[in-house]
């Protein structure tokens with residue numbers, strides 16, 4: 001999986017941030033996660049070339065942006081233009097943005113954004129009903145060619161039918177929580193999202209169970225390495241994995257390269 005972290009650090013904004021994995025990892029290194037800073041190495045990663053002059057990130061690959069921050073955090077306003085410039089240069093690469101701050105996006109888009117760039121997709125995170133109802137109406141109005149919902153860490157049942165019904169959401173992904181203090185994720189909540197996506201014919205990916213997964217009233221402690229496998233075995237993916245093509249490691253069933261393209265219609269294997 002390609003990740004590009006042009007800046008690091010973040011401020012907690014909602015319930016899903018409580019056990020943020022970036023805070024957890026920084027604690028182990030004695031780093032203050034609340035200090036948002038541009039990274040000296042790696043801020044221009046998509047432009048890096050190998051010794052033969054070829055881009056290290058290949059054409060057609062997907063890059064997940066800002067996994068140790070939030071791309072739209074206000075502290076990064078002065079650096080974001082450079083990041084947009086890089087995405088404009090690498091039109092051949094798919095950039096996947098994810099945010100808990102959709103209300104900031106409109107004012108942060110570049111002048112030539114128009115109705116969205118083909119190579120930039122946006123996921124908004126919604127961990128519970130309250131955040132879904134705050135953030136998804138904004139997501140639906142934002143000019144992006146590809147829009148998704150990431151329900152992780154999933155903390156409750158979320159009803160999103162009225163948003164899916166508008167045919168502007170391309171995919172929904174869901175997963176449980178990890179690291180210190182991980183909260184329970186319930187099979188019933190995932191099943192509810194799955195059912196809603198099936199009803200509205202929207203792709204649904206249950207990508208990991210989280211460390212504490214509850215089914216039929218029993219809580220299971222699931223090691224990280226087995227969480228993906230257990231999620232696949234739950235059968236809560238739409239369209240379903242067929243028996244031959246079940247992917248339980250890190251391969252995508254469409255492009256057969258990297259799982260984290262999420263097997264979307266627009267993944268590298270299209």
Ligand code: SF4
Nearest residue numbers: 010011012017020069
């Ligand atoms: S927005 Fe994301 S990166 Fe920032 S504190 Fe919350 S979970 Fe962590």
